[in-house]
Amino acid sequence: MKSTRFLVAVPAALALALAGCGGSTGGTTGGSTASGSAASGAPTDDSNCADTAVFCVGLVTDTGKVDDKSFNQSAHEGAKAAAAEGGGFYKYIETQDAKDYAANMAQFTNKKYDVVVTVGFLMTDATAEAAKGTSSTKFIGVDQFFDPAKVTAKNVTGILFPEDQAGYGAGYLAGLMTKTNKLGQVLGLEIPPVQKFAKGFEAGATAANPSVKVTTVYHPAGDNAFNDPVWGAGEAKKQLAQGADIIFGAGGNTGNGALQEVAKSSGAGKDTFCIGVDTDQWDTVPAAQPCLVTSAMKLISDGVTETVMTAKDGDFAGLTTMGKAGLAPYHDFDSVVPADVKTKVEDVVKQLEAGTLKTGVTL
Numbered sequence: 001m002k003s004t005r006f007l008v009a010v011p012a013a014l015a016l017a018l019a020g021c022g023g024s025t026g027g028t029t030g031g032s033t034a035s036g037s038a039a040s041g042a043p044t045d046d047s048n049c050a051d052t053a054v055f056c057v058g059l060v061t062d063t064g065k066v067d068d069k070s071f072n073q074s075a076h077e078g079a080k081a082a083a084a085e086g087g088g089f090y091k092y093i094e095t096q097d098a099k100d101y102a103a104n105m106a107q108f109t110n111k112k113y114d115v116v117v118t119v120g121f122l123m124t125d126a127t128a129e130a131a132k133g134t135s136s137t138k139f140i141g142v143d144q145f146f147d148p149a150k151v152t153a154k155n156v157t158g159i160l161f162p163e164d165q166a167g168y169g170a171g172y173l174a175g176l177m178t179k180t181n182k183l184g185q186v187l188g189l190e191i192p193p194v195q196k197f198a199k200g201f202e203a204g205a206t207a208a209n210p211s212v213k214v215t216t217v218y219h220p221a222g223d224n225a226f227n228d229p230v231w232g233a234g235e236a237k238k239q240l241a242q243g244a245d246i247i248f249g250a251g252g253n254t255g256n257g258a259l260q261e262v263a264k265s266s267g268a269g270k271d272t273f274c275i276g277v278d279t280d281q282w283d284t285v286p287a288a289q290p291c292l293v294t295s296a297m298k299l300i301s302d303g304v305t306e307t308v309m310t311a312k313d314g315d316f317a318g319l320t321t322m323g324k325a326g327l328a329p330y331h332d333f334d335s336v337v338p339a340d341v342k343t344k345v346e347d348v349v350k351q352l353e354a355g356t357l358k359t360g361v362t363l
Contacts, residue, residue, distance in 0.1 A: 036091035037080060043089040050112035055088030057308055058108035062120030063095050063223040068252040069284035070277060071226070071300065075119045075142050078304025085305070086312050088114070097223065101126035109134040115311045117142065117304060121191045124158070131156035138311040142304065143193045146319045157316040159303050159323050163193050164361035165352045166296035166325035167200025167248075170275050172348050173294060173327075174201070174246040175208030176341045177273065183214045184239030186232050186258035188251025189225035190218040192363050197250045197277065197296060199361040204348070215239055219254050229257025236261040240272065250277035250296070259288035269333070280328035293337065295328040 036045065049056035059066075059079045066076045076092055083090035093104045101123055108116045109130065117140045118127045124144040131139040131153045144158035174183050183205055187194050202214045217235050219225040236247050236258035247262050249255030255277055262274040268291040276295035281288060303323035310316060327349065330337050351357030 036089065037083075042084070042087050046089055046091060046111050046113070049089070049114070055083070055086045055312060056108075056111070056113040057083040057086075057088055057090045057115045057117070058105075058113045059090075059092040059117040059119065060101070060104045060108075060123070061092070061094050062122050062226075063098060064120070064226045064252055066092050066094055068227065069256055069281065070252045070279060071298075072119055072252065073284065074279045074298070074300035075117060075304050078301035079115075079117045079308060081301065082115075082305045082308035082312075085309060098122065102130065105130045109137050113137055115140065115308050117308065118144070120144075121193055122189075127158075128153070128156065138316070140304065140307050140311065140321075142300065148319055151319060154315060157307065157319055157321045159300075159307055159321045161193070161298040161300070161303070161323040162325045163196035163296075163298060164200030164203075164359040166298065166327065167197040167250075168204035168207075168352065168359045168361075169327045169345060169349050170248060170294060170296040171201035171204030171206075171214075172208045173204075173337075173341065173345050174248070174273075174275065175205035175212050176344060177293070177337070178205075178209065178212060178246055179271070180243045180245045181209065181211045181213060182243040182245065183212055184236065184242075184244035184247040185214060185216040186235045186239070186247060186249050186251070186255060187216065187218045188254050189221065194218070194250060195363055196361055197248075199363075200359050201248050201296070203359050203361060208344070215242065215244060219251060224254075226252030226254055228254045229260070232257030233261035240265055245271060246273045246275065246293075248275045248277070248296070256281075256285050256288070259285055259292065263288045263290040263292070265291070269336070273333075276328070282328065282331045289332070292331070293333045294330055297326045297328055299324045299326060 043054050046056055048054045057079050061072045064072050066072050080090050115138050119142045121143045127139050127141040128151050139156040141158040146158050205212045232254040249258035259274045265272050273293045274291040278298050281295045307321050
C-alpha cells in the first residue's frame with residue numbers, strides 16, 4: 001500500500017491473485033441492517049469502545065448489501081479480518097437510504113469506535129464531514145478521493161484502485177478470445193470507479209483487436225443501481241442476442257445478474273464467456289462458473305485490512321492510499337484459453353505493472 005497527501009499517478013501492481021468471501025448474522029437498527037462479530041477472546045460487543053485498550057471497527061455500506069459477492073463484501077471481509085487481527089470488535093451497517101449516511105456513521109462515532117470504513121464513491125462528502133466533526137475516530141473511504149484543497153482533516157484517508165488497469169487486462173483477454181468481435185458490458189451506476197473499469201475494458205479490447213465492438217450499458221440512477229440482478233440479466237440477454245460472446249459484468253448484484261444470465265446460455269463456456277469484477281467471483285458467484293473465464297479484481301479486502309491496521313498503529317500517511325488491482329486465475333478455463341493468448345495477456349499485465357504501458361483512460 002502507498003499513501004500520499006495528493007492524488008498521484010502511481011503504477012499499482014497488477015498481479016494474478018485471489019480474494020476471499022464470507023458472511024455474518026444480522027439484525028436491524030432503525031432503517032439500516034446491522035451486524036456485529038468478534039474474534040475469540042476479543043470484546044463481544046461495543047459497550048467499551050471508548051476504552052483505549054479496546055479496538056472497535058465499524059463499516060457502513062452505501063445503499064447495497066454487504067453480501068453482494070463483490071465490492072461491499074470484499075470491503076466487509078477486509079474490515080472484519082483487520083478487527084480479528086487487532087483483537088477487536090467489528091460491526092457493519094447496511095445503508096438503506098443515502099440520507100442516512102451521517103446517522104449510520106454516528107452510530108459508531110457516538111460509541112467512540114476507533115475506525116469507521118465507509119464503502120463507495122457516493123459516500124465521499126459524508127465521510128469527509130464526519131471525519132471533520134469527530135477527530136477521535138479514523139475514517140477510511142473505499143473508492144473515495146479527498147481533495148487536499150478542501151479536506152484538511154488528518155483522521156481520514158481514501159483508498160483508490162487502478163480499475164482501468166484491471167479493466168484493460170480483462171478487455172485485452174476478451175479482445176483476443178472473441179469470435180464474433182462483439183463484446184458487452186453490463187454495469188452499475190455511471191460513477192468514476194465503474195467508468196474506469198468500463199473505459200479500461202474497451203481500451204484493452206480494441207488494443208488487442210481493432211475490429212472489436214463493445215456495447216456498454218450503465219444502470220439508470222437509483223438506490224438499486226448496484227442491487228438489480230433482474231435488470232442486469234435482462235441487459236445481458238439483449239447483448240447475447242446481438243451477438244456478444246463475452247460480457248463483462250461490473251456492478252455488484254446488478255453485474256452478478258448479467259454473469260448468471262450468460263452462464264445459463266446454451267453456449268456458456270464454449271461459445272460465450274463472462275468476466276466478473278472486484279473479487280475473484282469464481283468463489284463468490286458459483287452460479288457464474290459455467291462462463292466465468294476470469295475477474296477484473298480490485299484487491300479491496302487486502303487494501304482495507306492493511307489500512308485499518310495502519311489506523312490502529314498510528315496516523316495515516318495521507319489523504320489517499322493507493323490499492324492494487326489484478327486479474328483472477330482462469331480456473332477451469334485454463335485449458336480453454338490458448339497458450340499464446342495467455343502469454344500476450346501476461347505481457348500486458350507486466351507492462352501495466354511496470355508503468356511502461358498506459359491505459360489512456362481519462363475521466
